Amino acid sequence: MSATFPDLDGASVYITGGGSGIGAALTEGFLRQGAKVAFVGRSDATEFCDEMERETGNRPHFMPCDITDTGALRETLEQAGDLHGPITTLVNNAANDQRHTLAGADEAFWDWMIAINLKAYFFACQTVAPMMKEAGGGSIINFSSISYMMGNAGYPIYTTANSGINGMTRSLARELGPDRIRVNALAPGWVLTQKQKDMWVTEEGLKAHLERQCLKDPLEPDDIVGGCLFLASNISKAMTGQALVIDGGVVVTG
Template sequence: MRQDFASYPSLSGKTVFISGGASGIGAEIVAAFASQGSRVGFLDIDQKASAALTDATPGDITYEICDLKDVDALRSGLGNLKSRIGPASVLINNAARDDRHDWADVTPDIWDERMHTNLRHMFFSIQAVAPDMIAAGGGSIINMGSNSWWEAGGGFPAYATAKAAVHGLTRTMARDLGQHRIRVNTVVPGWIMTERQKTLWATPEALEKHQDRQCLPDLIDPVYVARMVLFLASADAAMCSANNYMVEAGSI
């Protein structure tokens, strides 16, 4: 399914910060921006995967090891990226974990951990980079949502709640930052065939059931999420803000 993709001259030389960049969709986003000539800095907790991706991917790429649940560490990591490659023109809030959990077993600590992993860091990353975007006269912030709650998916209530809240965060920050020409959008992936998904949950039976719900027959490669992110970061999307951009093959 991979095709000849567009180039975005407006992304050449742009500084891009990405959370959760070492694997899965995040790694595809890192590679996509690097291929456009962007200066890419990403945050991740996995040292080995971060180093391997950076070594294997052509382009101007750097990273910081950081536990995004620790807001002080998050701020420090973003500050270190800024000191090396400059203030962010683009922020991709990608990091998340869709670990399964039964609603009956969720404790307050589990709930808080899932909110911190899947939602809280997005706001504090925006808070950290927005002043530089304001000073620069604009920027693009892209939050990663999920169609799991749109589909009324079960088996991960804290995750689904956090991902639903991402849309509220996008809408309100688009309003607050729009006067500064900072665009804020949500990319909404469907079931994306990362290695993690293939290893943990993509059984033949589950895939068949899911494909029956898609309008398009093909499984979704992470590259297609990255392509949507590139578009929203580029000057081509200058009038796009406060909205959801679905990459889910028409899943119902």
């Protein structure tokens, strides 16, 4: 742990997709801060929870959930609030960047991709907002991606959802601000999770991407944790409606 955020000690945190990839790194990061972490995922995460308890002395609460089922998603958010107190940090992290083309996508695939990558974010925000208001404020962190900023081909519905996340983040920041609820987006670059390595990473593709980065080191899940903790902590209490990019310097925003 490279930095400590005292206000996250004991905080009620909820993470979608918190058992693998970037989400697992986020879960560990919040646990090491002393937060009470609840997370959802489609695959059983009992072994991961056991590992986290051994490594951090702090056990997360795992709930199986398909986030495209809005009712089930709401139930897990309410369960987390009952268990740990009103959720004060929501991390909408779960996503699916399945490759596809314009010609190859049908209506059912569109609905499924939007349900995972945008719809679930909206209804998670809707569900936690009253909890955060009750608690006197909170932080919502919506994970996006630099893919839409780059205009990447190969997954147009995914990039559409990413852009939508940014717009939703700005509008909700305005709507929820009077209740001291901050809403920010976090846009990682190409993070080499195990899924990315198994499905998408090629030697040529990675080399070309690293040439675009100002910093030439491949991104790992741990590289994203610090920015997320910062956005969750009151140290960023005057920051809302923004998109924090952690990509090694590809899109160079500003």
